[in-house]
Amino acid sequence: MDLAHTYFPYSKVIIDKYHFVRQVTWAIEKVRKSYRNPCLHPYENTISEAVD
Structure with a gap:
């Protein structure tokens, strides 16, 4: 806005x-996905750390 x-x-x-x-729709989707992803894959980081 300052540039304009x-x-x-x-x-x-x-x-x-x-x-x-x-x-507004994009913002809601971003928040929704941020809450959804940890619920779907709660052990994702643990598994990837164990493999490394």
């Missing part, structure tokens, strides 16, 4: 519904 204000000081920032919803 540097080069276009008199412009307005406009957020459209599609891109806003897409960003």
